[in-house]
Amino acid sequence: MNVIEIDQNNAQQYLIDESFNRPVVVDFWADWCAPCKQLMPLLEKLADEYAGAFLLAKVNADEQQGISQQLGVRSLPTVMVFKDGQPVDGFSGAQPETAVRELLQKHLPSPWDAKIAEATELLDQGNSADAIALLRAAWEESNKLIEVTLAYAGALVEANRLDEAEDILNEVRLVDREAVHEQLMAQIELKREAGKSPEIEALEQELAEDEANHGTRVKLAVQLSTASHFREALEHLLVVLRADRDWNNGEAKRMYLDTIATIGKGDPLAAEYQRKLFSILY
Numbered sequence: 001m002n003v004i005e006i007d008q009n010n011a012q013q014y015l016i017d018e019s020f021n022r023p024v025v026v027d028f029w030a031d032w033c034a035p036c037k038q039l040m041p042l043l044e045k046l047a048d049e050y051a052g053a054f055l056l057a058k059v060n061a062d063e064q065q066g067i068s069q070q071l072g073v074r075s076l077p078t079v080m081v082f083k084d085g086q087p088v089d090g091f092s093g094a095q096p097e098t099a100v101r102e103l104l105q106k107h108l109p110s111p112w113d114a115k116i117a118e119a120t121e122l123l124d125q126g127n128s129a130d131a132i133a134l135l136r137a138a139w140e141e142s143n144k145l146i147e148v149t150l151a152y153a154g155a156l157v158e159a160n161r162l163d164e165a166e167d168i169l170n171e172v173r174l175v176d177r178e179a180v181h182e183q184l185m186a187q188i189e190l191k192r193e194a195g196k197s198p199e200i201e202a203l204e205q206e207l208a209e210d211e212a213n214h215g216t217r218v219k220l221a222v223q224l225s226t227a228s229h230f231r232e233a234l235e236h237l238l239v240v241l242r243a244d245r246d247w248n249n250g251e252a253k254r255m256y257l258d259t260i261a262t263i264g265k266g267d268p269l270a271a272e273y274q275r276k277l278f279s280i281l282y
Contacts, residue, residue: 002047003056019082023054028078035094036077112138128159129264160228234273
């Protein structure tokens with residue numbers, strides 16, 4: 001339950017008792033109050049968005065005058081935040097969505113916090129593909145909040161998806177580029193210097209001498225994919241597929257699809273290269 005109407009019969013249960021379990025946001029309103037009618041749909045939208053993280057308790061101030069007087073309500077709309085049986089915050093008058101969100105964020109976990117926590121557990125279990133998908137979702141939900149950006153980029157770095165991590169970090173505003181940002185950029189450079197095995201370097205040299213050798217290019221793609229350099233691997237396979245869609249009885253296409261499956265089909269990188277394959281095949 002995310003929203004409830006309050007009266008004398010349930011006020012103790014939902015304003016006081018429930019506030020020991022989760023924050024209760026109390027909205028005092030009236031039918032004649034135009035600003036109330038502007039504010040209430042916003043509060044209801046946020047209650048749905050936070051999916052039960054707080055209870056929205058609506059109090060009709062005209063019908064529940066006793067509750068309103070007891071809590072000292074003098075103007076409408078008035079919003080109060082109850083925690084542990086006490087009002088701890090609030091405001092009077094209609095407020096913009098940004099101000100209401102700021103109020104909630106002081107007292108509630110953000111909607112993306114659960115995704116970050118789950119992603120952290122998945123990373124500990126070695127499941128980087130699913131963790132990165134969750135962090136991507138959290139990053140987008142948070143409107144690319146700096147803390148979430150760094151967590152997302154850090155997971156990409158750990159998974160050796162260095163180009164993507166660098167792209168994410170390059171989006172960070174200069175004023176927000178502090179120590180963790182610089183550390184991640186340094187890790188990317190170090191991993192690039194140390195990340196290519198002798199096998200990869202040898203195949204790159206062999207390919208540079210004969211760029212039309214599809215066999216060498218596919219072998220290189222295998223090594224790159226094994227080292228989690230997925231974008232590079234897929235680009236090499238695209239070169240082969242553009243030249244010959246059925247190269248070696250479909251081996252290049254099978255490897256391409258296997259690489260996408262390894263990344264995870266819900267991942268933006270996988271989606272990008274699925275579209276590129278579709279444009280070649282159809």
